[in-house]
Amino acid sequence: MTFSATSPRPQPTARPRTRLIATDLDGTLLRDDKSVSDRTVAALAAAEEAGIEVFFVTGRPARWMDAVADHVHGHGLAICANGAAVVDLHAGGRMLEVRPLERDAALQVVRALRREAPGTAFAVEFTTGFHHEPEYVPLFMDGVATVAPVEKLLHEEEPGTGAPILKVLAHHSELTPDGFLALARTAVGDRAAITRSSPTALLEISGLGVSKASTLALCCAERGISADEVVAFGDMPNDIEMLSWAGRSYAMGNAHPDVIAAASGRTVANNDDGVAVIIEDILAVGR
DSSP, rough: OOOOOTOOOOOOOOOOOOOEEOOIIIISOOOOSSOOOHHHHHHHHHHHHOOEEEEEOOOOGGOTTTGGGGGGTTTTTTEGGGTTTEEEGGGSSEEEEEBBBBBHHHHHHHHHHHHHHTOOOOEETTTTTTEOOTOOOSOOOOOHHHHHHHHTTOSSSSSOSSSOOOEEEEOSSSOOOOHHHHHHHHHGGSSEEEOOOSSSEEEEEEOOOOOOHHOOOOOHHTTTTOOOGEEEEOOOOGGHHHHHHHHHHEEEOOOHHHHHSSSSEEEEGGGGGGGHHHHHHHHHHOO
């Protein structure tokens, strides 16, 4: 297209003002030693001071939020368990909202994976704690766990009387992580939402429609914040929906290839303070 001296020229589209930053934790905000760098602490505080809300959006349960509880200001909220819970970090991780996986759906998922992926070991994250099968090796021993077949863990004496399920975890010792994820999604279909964030073949299974993105969207709607006003960060498949939903999103330099494909931008690795780098840029330009 040719423009004359008097023709109006197309103007670059200004990016919307950032009103909320949503960041994953492990492999994203946290360094590999699970620390939050001084640079990142300063960037988070500066964002809050500039009127930008910060949400930690993680697959972690509420009881694992001590690493960052001191670095969320203002509202004090975090989204945990891949969107299954909204918690108040100023109140010791008290759950304000729960989006559970129904027990019947959980049992259907277990049966499907028992059939299609023999050797799968299961664990269950309830609102009241974590329990697992004998074959399932927990990442951390935190609290007293009931060790029993998952069918027993999911059994209720009377329907509706048990603690809500945040997610079911399924581990396979022989399948590849991405291969197990693809197999499980095919086997389970529309019974539940399945994702992963571990470098091992460990799947995280939530209620259908529950994800980091869907719960973040609800939290933003309550605040009158649009997706275009959100900047999101992540590194693993459980971040993909959130990165696709946000107006701007950044895959970490250490991110899974599918995450890089889903994000609108890329920053440096978690160990190089990739989240802080982008926040500093946002604050410098005022957007």
